[in-house]
Each structure stands twice: as C-alpha cells, then as structure tokens.
Amino acid sequence: MGKAFLKQIARLMHQADPSASFAFEFWDGETIRFGAPPKVTMRLKSKSCGDQIISKGFLGFGEVYMDGNLEVEGELSELLRLGLAIDFDRHRLSLPHKLWCRLRALFKRSSRQGASANIAFHYDLGDDFYAQYLDPTMTYSCAYFSKPDDSLEQAQGNKYEHIARKLMLQPGETLLDIGCGWGGMLIYAAEKHGVRGTGNTLSKNQYAYARKMVADRGLADRVKILYKDYRQLRGTFDKVVSIGMFEHVGRKYIPVFFRNLAHLLKPGGVGLLHTIGKDAPSGRDPWTFKYIFPGSYLPTLSEICRGLARIGCCVLDVENLRLHYAQTLSKWSENYERNFDRIRELCDDRLVRCWRLFLNSAMVGFRHGESRLFQVLFSNGLNNALPITRAHIYRQ
C-alpha cells in the first residue's frame, strides 16, 4: 500500500493548505502534484524508502533523507510545514482507523524509546563546522530580533543585552553561566556590564575555544571557564544564567538541576533560565532524539515553574521567544546553504543532509509546531529591592 498511503498524505497536505504548491515524485515516475509550479518536490528513489517512512514515521523520513534516498527540490521547510499542518483530529472520522493511526504516528512524532546509538558523529563535529552557520560570536541558541532586519550577529548581541537587563547585571557582581558554550554570554557580560563571570561546559572544543577568547580579550582575571558538569559547580553567585542547556539535562535530572541551582544562587539573587520547551507534555520526535539531541527532554512551562517553586524561587517574568528561534534557525539555514561547499569538505554527505533536516525541522517546529522558547526570570526567595516594573529592559 506504500504509494497509495503516501498519496493520501499528499491529499491531506493539500486539504490542510489548498494554496500550497508541491509534488511527490515516486520511484516509478508517477507524480502527484498540487498547484504549479511546485514550490517543493519530494522525490523518493525506491519503494523501500516509502515503506521506511510509513513504518517509522519521521524517524524513517529522516533516515531516508540522510541516506540520500529522498531528494527534496525547493523548500524543505515548506514540505515539513505541510506535514505539520494536517489536522488529524478532523480526519479521524473520515479515514479508516488504521490509516488514521499510522498518519498520526507519522506526523505527530510520538514517543519512541530508541537507543541513542549511532550518534558519535555528532560529537566529532568541530568548531569549524559550527562556524559555517553560527554568527561570529559562536552563539548556539535563540537570538533576539529587536528589529525584523537585525543581522544574526546583532540579534545574538541583543539577546545577551536582553538577558543582562532582565538580570539587572551590575559592575562587580558575580555571574554563573551554567552551560556556557563558547563563552559568548560571559564575555558580553564582563565587557559590557563589568561582572565577574564563571561558566562551565562539558565540551572540550568549547572549553578550549572559550578560554582562548577570554584570554585574547584580556578578561582572564574576570572570567573563569570550567570543564565541569553542572553538578560539580561550587560557590554562591549574585546572578545565575543558563542558556540553551536545560534541554540537555533530561527529565530525570530536572530536580537535581534545580537543587544545584538553589545552592549556587545567593538568597535574593536573580536567575534566568533560557530553554526550549513545550506547552503540553508530548512524545519526543524520535529522529531528533536519536540523531541530534540524545538524552534531551523538552520541559513544559508548568514543570519549570513547579521546579523553581520547590527550591523556594519566585518567578518574576516569563517570555516566550518561539518566533525569535524560528528566525534564528532561518538565518542558520541561510548560512548553511551559503557555505555548503565548505561544509561538504568538513563532513560526509549523510551528516550534511542530517544537519540540513535538523535546521529546517527545528525552524518549522518553532513556527508551526509544538516548540517554544521560554526565558524564565526568578529570584531565590523574595527580593523587595528589585525594580517593580520591566520598563528598564526596554529603555532606549
């Protein structure tokens, strides 16, 4: 039933957005097309590819795509958007039950406790690979577009400033950055706000890079980079930030993360958690979990608030920046395609395609799907000396 099943998906995509133009080209030359010319064409090389998609859902789609047995001409993100746009609940009654279940599994990306094998290649990626699509500050998290036409580098700087203002950083204060990546936040906070920074990472590449950047900028006396797990951090800090690291903690360790946080932030101190999350608990996307972020867990805002309350922290401010992450990923994708030749020199074709799919599916997830980006500001206990409005974040 491979082809019939895939054609049914095409028809549902068309129903979901009748103005969309796209085509599926099958292994035997047959084509199903809606609108013309198609904005995106999916080309399947063999019947077994179709079967793999049908049996394994998005995991199968991803693997067939990585293997080069599924070619996409035009906008990959448009194809992913149309898949997400199908309203399965609406079609529940009009479709045979088995077909409905399979379709739902395909696009709703239900949970799958797959082993996280075959991901070693992820960690072999070097700084040079990331430099091909990140901005010059090597910031690997959601940027903040104050103006729609901000460049990626400007928007990453805006993000650091936005966080610095939320945290009300003052000269001489101590700032801990849990999961500091390539050191962008700490360098910004030390240079622009005069804080004394400490950060940790578990990536040797990031550790070496961040230390070098800190030394090159003459900040070695004020910014300390540690090669440590967050559970090994000691000391008490005026301010604590964690940007794009909490997603990797894993559900089981969320209480551990918060307990550590409670010790690291001084009473009355202010912290900011910047993390991808979801509105409601839902299954993992098994492809992303297997190939991109093994061990990850996307928390709900409810879980974050409960975790903070349990350690006696008081939520001051929450902002959902999902469309900023969509725009960030769009910029990363543009850079990725612009530097495509260099990227192909750096890694094999399978990884090249894997990363392209990751950037596109993540973007679609933030713009049309379940992904959110929460910035949660909190104080450790009550602090009645903080500004009572958020106007200081937006002063010119």
Next chain:
Amino acid sequence: MGKAFLKQIARLMHQADPSASFAFEFWDGETIRFGAPPKVTMRLKSKSCGDQIISKGFLGFGEVYMDGNLEVEGELSELLRLGLAIDFDRHRLSLPHKLWCRLRALFKRSSRQGASANIAFHYDLGDDFYAQYLDPTMTYSCAYFSKPDDSLEQAQGNKYEHIARKLMLQPGETLLDIGCGWGGMLIYAAEKHGVRGTGNTLSKNQYAYARKMVADRGLADRVKILYKDYRQLRGTFDKVVSIGMFEHVGRKYIPVFFRNLAHLLKPGGVGLLHTIGKDAPSGRDPWTFKYIFPGSYLPTLSEICRGLARIGCCVLDVENLRLHYAQTLSKWSENYERNFDRIRELCDDRLVRCWRLFLNSAMVGFRHGESRLFQVLFSNGLNNALPITRAHIYRQ
C-alpha cells in the same frame, strides 16, 4: 501555658528581626517589650483570648481581633510582618516538638476545611463601603505603579493601559471581561481603545453600578454588562481578559473555567488572566477563607500554565506584580483609615476591624509572604502575526 507560649512567640519575632521594636501587653498588666519605643503594641484583654489564638492560629487571632478583644496600637502590618518573619525550620531543633508544631500552625496558616458560615455580612456590603477605600474608578484589583509616586487612581488607569497594550487592543475588536466588577476595564477599553466590550458579574450591586456608568458615559451601544455566571457566557471574542476573578473560581472548577475560556476566545485570539496566586501549593489561611473569600483558591503558576496548555493555549508572557499589589493594599489601607468615621457609620465595629485586618494581612502577604499576582498572557493556538517583542508595552 498561654502567656508562656505567647512570650515565646515574641522572643522568636525578636530573633527574626532584632531591629524591630514591639511589645505584647497581657491581661494581667505584664508586658514583654523589645526595642523602645515600640512601633507596635499588641494588647490582649483576657487569658481566653490568648488561648483562642494558641488553639486556632491565625483564625483565632483574626476572631479575637474582630471581637475587639485584641487591640493593636501602632502598625498592625508590622505585627503581621514579624509573625511571618519567624523562621520555623531554623527553630525546629531548638524547640520542644509540640511547641514547634503549634507555632508553625499559628503562623504558617495551615489548611483548615472550615465551614464558610457567618460570612453573609460580606455580601451585605454596599458600593458606598467600597467607595471609602477604592479609587474613584471603583477598581478592586491590583494597580500598576509606573512611577513610585503614582496616585491610586493613576495606578489603576496604568493597569488598564498595561493590560490593553499586552492584549494589543484595536478599535472595533470585541473584548470579553470575565468578572468585570464595577466595569472599569471595559469602560477604559471602549473609551481609549475603541473596542466593543462585554462583561459579566454575579454581584447585583456591581451590575447596576456598571450599567449606570456605561450609560452615563454614552457607551451603552458598545459595552454590554451581563448579570451571569461565567459558565453561561456565549459567543466568540477577539480578546478575553479576566482580572481578579479567577481566585474565586475554586480549585474544583479550574478545568471548567478553562474549557469555557477555550470556547469564548477565537482561534489565534489573545487572552490575559490577572490573578492572585502562589509559588507552591500550600494551605489556605483559614481566617481569610472564612471571613473574606469563602470558596476561593489561589492557584500556582504551574497550575495556570497546565490549564492553558490543556485547552491548546500558548503562554506568551507572564509578569509577577506582587509588589504592586502590596502598594495597592497600602493605599487602600490609607484611604480606609482616612475615611474611618464614615466607615463606622456604614457597618458594625466587628466588620470595621475585620476589614482592617484583611487589608493589612493581605498587604503583608504580598510583601513578605506567599501571595503573588500573576498576569498571564496567552494566545488560543499559535498566532504568528503578533508582535515578537514586548517593546510595544513600554513605548512612551
């Protein structure tokens, strides 16, 4: 053990804040005093009053105070603050277990499923009573102090404008205000932002007052006030707001409230929930539950986020305004004392004292205790056309 127990409390209050000056005067003339002159003196008229406090905690304190058998000279709120300041966990080991449990029950205000009898007088209060301490717009919820020296009336106007900006109200849009009170938000939104408003209340006083205000201001064609329960509301609105009403829904009916909300807000529409809440679930204060807000339940932010997620809403922005409510209550208290003679004409002495204790204990709860004020902004499903920053809320 009455006096010994109360003296122990005085000593713990002194330990919690050695700079505080206060005194307890007992029925037999004995006094325990810390600092001089005392900023606040608690005077107990009889041993049985002491026993009532010891056996019933804050409920007993409130009842003895209402009955006029406990007099407070100086700042009542300072006395309440010192009670809250005691660090019971620190004293757990140094106190006999039974004493610790009793002290904890006294100040931590543990849950008590008391019957909510004897509260009829609350609903007999007329508009004239509330007018003695509210501002001229008769707004009975947390104000927003853009500047520290804003008057109460300015701050209530600021609050309406703050909410209007968060909701991005546009001329011609429909706005539903669930639990509209005396109509302040709807009148503001119709006059300043040109919306067509609908609101409901279950208070006949508020219903009559709001309808008259709407008619007097020539808004009868644009603002509709309904005498209805929120479960009876019908229609679909561009924007929905609920200010200071969710506290009264009760825990059991939170899912019902949200299910109704889901039907009332159009897909992509924006809503704002403004409610008192807590960080962590905790017992009710039995005195307030019995005499001020029977049937009420203060939700955690986690519960609100989970409830919104379940109906497919996406949280955009959360702001904690607890110190604004402390300041609002402080202004209400000032008005209350200023108009004290008129208030005594309007109701009996027991109610006069009851309301004074309510205003003071609520203020202390926001400033030093567990009370929070959450403004939660959300969209019904995703809306990619909304502004992606919050700068519009803060433009001059």
